[in-house]
Each structure stands twice: as structure tokens, then as C-alpha cells.
Amino acid sequence: MRRSFRLSLIALACSLALPAAAQEAAPAAPSPEEQAVMEAYQKAATPGPQHAKMAESVGSFDMAVLSWQSPDAPPTSDTGTSTRRMVLGGRVMVEEAKATMMGQPFDGLGLHGFDNVSGKYWATWNDSVGTGLMVAEGDCDDQGSCTFTGSWNDPVTKGRITARMTSRWPDANTEIFEMFGPGPDGKEMKMMQITYTRRAP
Incomplete structure (x- = not known):
């Protein structure tokens, strides 16, 4: 035992x-x-030089917004603010916008990144005037000038709307964003222009 x-x-x-x-x-x-x-x-x-370049646009900005409903009509003018910050260890930039659009409060949330696998920049956008998601992809040069193609669901036709977007930096504290999409006749027209002016820290 x-x-x-x-x-x-x-x-x-x-x-x-x-x-x-x-x-x-x-x-x-x-x-x-x-x-x-x-x-x-x-x-x-691993974040690379593209992510470091993207981080240069971090900060708080004043926005001057012009919107066109028709190529023959004058644009409407609105103002707002934008705050940008890097997250996920410097891999993704988050943009939060607050503005007025046609006299109504407007909130927007965007994500911006660079995919090391595809070699492409990407962006998403949601805002308070819809419940859908815009997804875009494009390229940027060493000066930070970018051209993207994005699409979202049309609330009226239920189909996809495709737009071309560009951005450029005339100086280190100013960015000009432009969006071009199909007009009433189906031809491309300028839909929006946003001038971002960086606020002093």
C-alpha cells in the first residue's frame, strides 16, 4: 500500500x-x-515613409467649403473645422469634421491610410447626412498631391456613384480638396471644394 x-x-x-x-x-x-x-x-x-508623410497633415484646421448642385449655378458656401490625428501606432489617420451644410449641422468621420501590400493609399468617409460608407483608393506624390477614385450608394437610384477626388498643398498649412462627379447630364462636374487652413498650435 x-x-x-x-x-x-x-x-x-x-x-x-x-x-x-x-x-x-x-x-x-x-x-x-x-x-x-x-x-x-x-x-x-510596418509603417513606412508614406505613413510619415501622412502624419505631416495632423492638426486642427478651419474649413471653407464650396458645393455645386449644377455646373451652371453658383456654389453654396459653408464653414467648419477639422481635426486630424494618427492612430494604430502611426498606421492610420483619423479625421473628424464639424461644419454646416446648407444651413444644417454636419458631422463627418474619415479614415486615411496606406496599404503596404497593394501600394495604394485608401480612405473611407461617413457623415451625418447618410448611413452609408464611401470607400476610395488612389496615389499620392512626394509633395502630398493625391488623386483618388471613390464610390458610394446613391439614395435615389440605389446604384453606385463614382467620383474623382484630388488634394494638393500650396503650402505647409493649406490643403485644397476637390471632388468631381456626374452632373445632371451625366458628365463630370465639380461637386465640392474644401480649403483647409491649419490653425496655429
Whole structure:
């Protein structure tokens, strides 16, 4: 009986020691294929010069907004503010806008990023005058001038509206954003222009 009890204690001690011994054992080296996968994911996740360039537009801005309903009619004029900040370890820029549009309060939320995998810049936009999502993709040059193509759902036709968007920086504290989309005749027209002026810190 004593011998059986003693053997049981030895077996229990061995079973408890096995996890610790397994932890101390050196992990197996990854195969070349596994190493390649890890390196690809690391490269995809590492912020690069495009993200650093994007971070230069962080700050608070005053917005002057012009909106066109028809190419033959004068634009309406509105004002607002925009705040931009980097999140996710410098990988994504968040933009929050507050303005008036045609006399009504307007809130907007945008995300901006650069995809290391596709080599493209991307953007999304939601605002308080709809419940849908605009998704855009494009390219930017070393001076920060960008051209994007984006689309969203048309509340009237239920189809997709596609627009072309450009942005440029005449100086370090001023950005001019323009949006062009289909007009009443189906031809491209200027729909919006926003001039962002950076506020002093």
C-alpha cells in the first residue's frame, strides 16, 4: 500500500514537471516557408515613409467649403473645422469634421491610410447626412498631391456613384480638396471644394 502511494506521488510530480520542462525546451526553428510568411506579415504591418508623410497633415484646421448642385449655378458656401490625428501606432489617420451644410449641422468621420501590400493609399468617409460608407483608393506624390477614385450608394437610384477626388498643398498649412462627379447630364462636374487652413498650435 505504501509502495503504491509512493509511486503515485512520483507519477504526479513527473506530470507536473512536464509543462515546465516543455517551456524550457528551445522552440523549433521555423521552416523557410514559415519564415517567409512571418517576414511578409511584418513588412505589411510596418509603417513606412508614406505613413510619415501622412502624419505631416495632423492638426486642427478651419474649413471653407464650396458645393455645386449644377455646373451652371453658383456654389453654396459653408464653414467648419477639422481635426486630424494618427492612430494604430502611426498606421492610420483619423479625421473628424464639424461644419454646416446648407444651413444644417454636419458631422463627418474619415479614415486615411496606406496599404503596404497593394501600394495604394485608401480612405473611407461617413457623415451625418447618410448611413452609408464611401470607400476610395488612389496615389499620392512626394509633395502630398493625391488623386483618388471613390464610390458610394446613391439614395435615389440605389446604384453606385463614382467620383474623382484630388488634394494638393500650396503650402505647409493649406490643403485644397476637390471632388468631381456626374452632373445632371451625366458628365463630370465639380461637386465640392474644401480649403483647409491649419490653425496655429
